[in-house]
Amino acid sequence: MDAALGLQKRFPAGSVVKYAARSLSTKLTKDSVSIFVKYMLHIAADAPIVLPILADVVRRLNHSVSTPSLDAILARQVLFRRSDSACWTLYIYGLCGVAVSDTLADSIIASRDCMAMAALLAIKQHESKVTAFVKRIDKAVPYDIDQYWLLVHELQASVPEAGYSTYAEQSGLKLLNDEGVSFLRAATMDADADEDEDEPEVEVPDVKDPF
Numbered sequence: 001m002d003a004a005l006g007l008q009k010r011f012p013a014g015s016v017v018k019y020a021a022r023s024l025s026t027k028l029t030k031d032s033v034s035i036f037v038k039y040m041l042h043i044a045a046d047a048p049i050v051l052p053i054l055a056d057v058v059r060r061l062n063h064s065v066s067t068p069s070l071d072a073i074l075a076r077q078v079l080f081r082r083s084d085s086a087c088w089t090l091y092i093y094g095l096c097g098v099a100v101s102d103t104l105a106d107s108i109i110a111s112r113d114c115m116a117m118a119a120l121l122a123i124k125q126h127e128s129k130v131t132a133f134v135k136r137i138d139k140a141v142p143y144d145i146d147q148y149w150l151l152v153h154e155l156q157a158s159v160p161e162a163g164y165s166t167y168a169e170q171s172g173l174k175l176l177n178d179e180g181v182s183f184l185r186a187a188t189m190d191a192d193a194d195e196d197e198d199e200p201e202v203e204v205p206d207v208k209d210p211f
Contacts, residue, residue, distance in 0.1 A: 017047050021054075024036060033061045041073070045077075046076075055092050067098050074104055078107050084115075094186070095187055106129070108126075117151055133151075134152060134155050139164070152164050152167065152173065
């Protein structure tokens with residue numbers, strides 16, 4: 001990994017670190033995972049490209065992560081408005097059952113990052129803060145509501161007093177709500193451990209090569 005980091009600095013457009021981390025992650029065991037996770041946590045704040053790999057290792061090998069390490073990573077992702085990286089970090093919080101502090105939750109709300117706030121809902125933390133934010137959205141400005149349609153959809157059933165019924169009717173969100181559609185999934189070890197078991201088998205027809 002040290003060599004990969006050196007090459008990444010020379011060729012920043014490449015994905016050397018991601019490739020190296022992914023390659024190593026497939027060879028981990030219960031005995032070696034701790035060292036790997038510690039290294040990933042050390043570089044993740046400045047190399048968030050490894051966060052999806054770290055999340056996969058944590059889930060697959062059921063390995064816990066310390067709160068201070070995650071807090072430092074999340075704070076940096078929120079500071080630089082790296083929405084995707086913030087979501088992956090919050091996913092790891094959910095997997096490990098680690099609590100997001102009030103300070104970090106407030107910084108996420110202040111960033112107005114829709115996906116990061118949705119991630120808070122997914123891991124069932126600080127829902128009241130997200131709900132309060134949704135209630136403050138200016139209903140007179142459709143563009144503002146459109147930016148946060150995911151939050152409006154996920155919360156409209158539980159927060160009817162927010163007054164988004166008209167928007168839900170006009171935008172089609174009511175249909176999704178009536179059909180029980182949700183775009184959030186709980187980030188827990190149990191929920192993801194067997195995620196491939198329920199995948200339906202797809203029968204591929206035997207098609208002769210026409211050429």
